[in-house]
Amino acid sequence: MTTTSAPAPQLTAQEPHAAVPQRIILRPKAGWQALDLAELWHYRELLWILALRDIKVRYKQTALGAAWAIIQPFLTMLVFTVFFAGYGKLPTDGVPPQVFYFCGLLPWQLFANSLTNAGNSLVGNQNLITKVYFPRLVMPASAVITGLVDFAIAFVVMLGLMAWYHVMPGWQIIFMPVFVLLAFFAALAVGLWFSALNVEFRDVRYVLPFLTQFWLFVTPIVYPSSIVTSPWKRMLLGINPMSGVVEGFRWSMLGRPTPGPLLAVSIATIGITLVGGLFYFRRMEKTFADRV
Amino acid sequence: MSDTAIKVDGLGKKYRLGGPSGNARYSYKSLRDVLAGAVTGSFRRNGHGKPPAEEFWALKDVSFEVTQGEVVGIIGRNGAGKSTLLKIISRITDPSAGQVEITGRVGSLLEVGTGFHPELTGRENIYLNGAILGMRRSEIDRKFAEIVAFAETEKFLDTPVKFYSSGMYMRLAFAVAAHLEPEILVVDEVLAVGDAAFQKKCMGKMSDVASQGRTVLFVSHNMNAIEELCGTVVMLDAGRARDSSKDVRAVIQRYLHGSGVGASAAEWRNPGKLFNFEEFHPSRFALTDAEGNPAIGIQRADAELWINIEADIRKLDPALTVGYAIYAESGETLYWSYQTDTGERSWPRLSLGQCVLRSKLPQRLLNEGTFRIELIGGLTQRAWFFEPGVSAPSISLTIQGGLSDSPLWMQRRPGLLSPVLPWTVSSAEHSGGILSN
Numbered sequence: 001m002t003t004t005s006a007p008a009p010q011l012t013a014q015e016p017h018a019a020v021p022q023r024i025i026l027r028p029k030a031g032w033q034a035l036d037l038a039e040l041w042h043y044r045e046l047l048w049i050l051a052l053r054d055i056k057v058r059y060k061q062t063a064l065g066a067a068w069a070i071i072q073p074f075l076t077m078l079v080f081t082v083f084f085a086g087y088g089k090l091p092t093d094g095v096p097p098q099v100f101y102f103c104g105l106l107p108w109q110l111f112a113n114s115l116t117n118a119g120n121s122l123v124g125n126q127n128l129i130t131k132v133y134f135p136r137l138v139m140p141a142s143a144v145i146t147g148l149v150d151f152a153i154a155f156v157v158m159l160g161l162m163a164w165y166h167v168m169p170g171w172q173i174i175f176m177p178v179f180v181l182l183a184f185f186a187a188l189a190v191g192l193w194f195s196a197l198n199v200e201f202r203d204v205r206y207v208l209p210f211l212t213q214f215w216l217f218v219t220p221i222v223y224p225s226s227i228v229t230s231p232w233k234r235m236l237l238g239i240n241p242m243s244g245v246v247e248g249f250r251w252s253m254l255g256r257p258t259p260g261p262l263l264a265v266s267i268a269t270i271g272i273t274l275v276g277g278l279f280y281f282r283r284m285e286k287t288f289a290d291r292v
Numbered sequence: 293m294s295d296t297a298i299k300v301d302g303l304g305k306k307y308r309l310g311g312p313s314g315n316a317r318y319s320y321k322s323l324r325d326v327l328a329g330a331v332t333g334s335f336r337r338n339g340h341g342k343p344p345a346e347e348f349w350a351l352k353d354v355s356f357e358v359t360q361g362e363v364v365g366i367i368g369r370n371g372a373g374k375s376t377l378l379k380i381i382s383r384i385t386d387p388s389a390g391q392v393e394i395t396g397r398v399g400s401l402l403e404v405g406t407g408f409h410p411e412l413t414g415r416e417n418i419y420l421n422g423a424i425l426g427m428r429r430s431e432i433d434r435k436f437a438e439i440v441a442f443a444e445t446e447k448f449l450d451t452p453v454k455f456y457s458s459g460m461y462m463r464l465a466f467a468v469a470a471h472l473e474p475e476i477l478v479v480d481e482v483l484a485v486g487d488a489a490f491q492k493k494c495m496g497k498m499s500d501v502a503s504q505g506r507t508v509l510f511v512s513h514n515m516n517a518i519e520e521l522c523g524t525v526v527m528l529d530a531g532r533a534r535d536s537s538k539d540v541r542a543v544i545q546r547y548l549h550g551s552g553v554g555a556s557a558a559e560w561r562n563p564g565k566l567f568n569f570e571e572f573h574p575s576r577f578a579l580t581d582a583e584g585n586p587a588i589g590i591q592r593a594d595a596e597l598w599i600n601i602e603a604d605i606r607k608l609d610p611a612l613t614v615g616y617a618i619y620a621e622s623g624e625t626l627y628w629s630y631q632t633d634t635g636e637r638s639w640p641r642l643s644l645g646q647c648v649l650r651s652k653l654p655q656r657l658l659n660e661g662t663f664r665i666e667l668i669g670g671l672t673q674r675a676w677f678f679e680p681g682v683s684a685p686s687i688s689l690t691i692q693g694g695l696s697d698s699p700l701w702m703q704r705r706p707g708l709l710s711p712v713l714p715w716t717v718s719s720a721e722h723s724g725g726i727l728s729n
Contacts, residue, residue, distance in 0.1 A: 133383035
């Protein structure tokens with residue numbers, strides 16, 4: 001039969017877990033709010049399962065599936081090699097240009113894809129946001145996690161490319177995860193701002209593709225940051241968080257050149273943007289369901 | 293410690309209506325608007341100050357209390373603020389005024405299948421949907437078999453849900469939601485979907501939840517379901533709590549009567565010169581109660597209603613037939629009724645001057661829905677005064693609730709009519725005897 005008639009014993013309200021009911025008070029919130037990281041931790045499973053959903057869907061719907069993660073940076077690398085290194089004669093720090101470009105594109109792609117996903121995460125999931133409660137931060141955070149899978153796939157190709165050109169990573173490779181993490185946080189930091197802005201201003205959807213394209217060229221990917229020699233100007237370059245990330249990632253993989261203070265500036269930028277983004281997001285969070 | 297589950301105190305929710313650039317309820321700003329606003333705003337500031345932002349209070353000053361284990365129905369017309377209230381209690385949106393104090397974990401079911409992804413399989417969607425609704429993975433693991441059994445979709449667990457029929461999809465979605473075990477369950481109109489069998493199943497599950505001593509907040513337009521499930525009802529009107537009582541039936545009655553819908557539609561008055569026939573000059577055609585007092589156009593199926601036809605007769609004619617025709621919303625005619633339908637002896641005796649013809653509408657015959665009732669009549673075989681569907685004046689009647697006293701009949705059934713007919717039982721030999729006769 002279809003209906004469950006007898007109530008199952010574990011459902012009664014007198015169970016021990018109900019002994020200490022949590023009490024919450026909902027009242028109007030204005031201005032800046034404290035971050036509730038404990039609650040975010042409580043929802044970690046949701047974070048994970050939403051990321052998993054995006055990954056599964058991404059590879060189910062596309063004909064080439066995982067190949068996309070490789071095709072995009074690989075073709076870009078070829079074009080860069082032919083035009084910038086070949087005809088443009090741009091220096092590549094003494095590394096084969098194929099390896100040099102691919103190595104720069106890897107963290108870049110992680111950042112740009114994650115940023116785009118995060119930026120559209122709230123608007124793209126409006127059916128969830130208007131129907132269920134969960135800390136909204138879960139949305140952009142899970143979008144950024146999704147980008148790590150593409151990164152991992154492309155990373156394998158990177159290793160193959162390095163073997164082909166006989167470039168061996170040195171001891172610095174142990175720092176590689178640090179830079180992946182930095183790219184992750186850079187994407188989250190900027191993504192938080194854009195996802196919240198996207199709810200308010202739908203223009204963000206059009207700004208994002210342009211922004212990532214533009215940003216690619218102010219990041220030392222097609223050129224080494226070593227072409228900027230003045231220490232003061234190098235610091236300026238570091239304000240772009242991705243300068244430090246890309247330079248650092250290259251250093252960890254190829255062993256040269258050491259990033260130096262530029263990296264410190266980038267880490268500081270990421271930190272400031274992230275904390276600012278978290279608070280801005282938290283402040284805007286309460287209006288998402290009404291506006292999205 | 294008190295056993296209050298939800299305490300709503302002076303709750304208000306304000307929305308800003310579209311500003312000068314639009315009048316949609318929720319308008320998106322574009323950067324262009326903001327930039328343009330900054331420019332024009334700087335001019336305006338010199339003169340008139342800010343343009344007045346139009347505000348709209350979806351909820352205003354709503355207060356009520358729900359004790360643990362209570363099942364509370366929330367009724368009201370569209371736009372009365374029911375959904376906004378549920379959204380605030382389920383923390384989807386923040387209040388603008390007042391506060392809500394909630395004791396216990398809230399699970400909300402504002403839409404069945406929230407977060408289902410068509411590309412994912414049934415199994416994957418159970419986990420996804422469960423997590424979205426706030427279940428732990430271990431909790432879903434534990435209830436997985438039960439959920440699948442309830443949904444009756446074992447065979448299709450590894451098929452993407454985009455290949456599911458809509459019935460299967462709904463069943464799976466409801467199954468996940470039904471196994472959510474919060475201390476407070478918030479439900480919005482989920483029963484409005486699916487076929488009758490599925491709705492019955494949902495209702496069964498709902499009363500299970502209620503019988504387990506959990507608190508339920510239930511929004512619905514289905515008055516039968518509200519009456520059956522809820523111990524208390526809160527009526528919202530234009531964002532305010534107008535009525536709240538444990539006497540569910542009385543509140544529903546007041547709601548149906550007070551809602552004003554069709555109050556004017558339940559009466560037709562002759563402005564004067566229309567249908568000025570010597571044999572029958574109608575002045576009023578209306579629904580009334582047993583005493584002849586005007587009735588409104590929304591009624592329960594078991595309400596006692598009369599059709600009143602008031603007219604002036606200046607010339608008697610034995611061929612006069614007057615009555616009414618009743619139509620379903622789809623336009624189908626349900627039946628005609630005349631004062632001359634019985635044997636000639638029992639016809640009402642008409643006389644010159646003012647007269648009031650009355651006829652009682654059958655109780656518990658019409659199903660839920662809106663019906664049109666036309667005044668029809670004329671001189672038999674000679675002329676129509678009020679020709680059905682052509683010139684006849686009409687009133688309308690909406691039936692809501694009161695279909696049956698049976699606990700198994702809470703929903704609108706298919707069909708235009710929903711009569712409650714008597715049933716008897718007799719032993720097999722006996723009925724065999726009847727058949728052989």
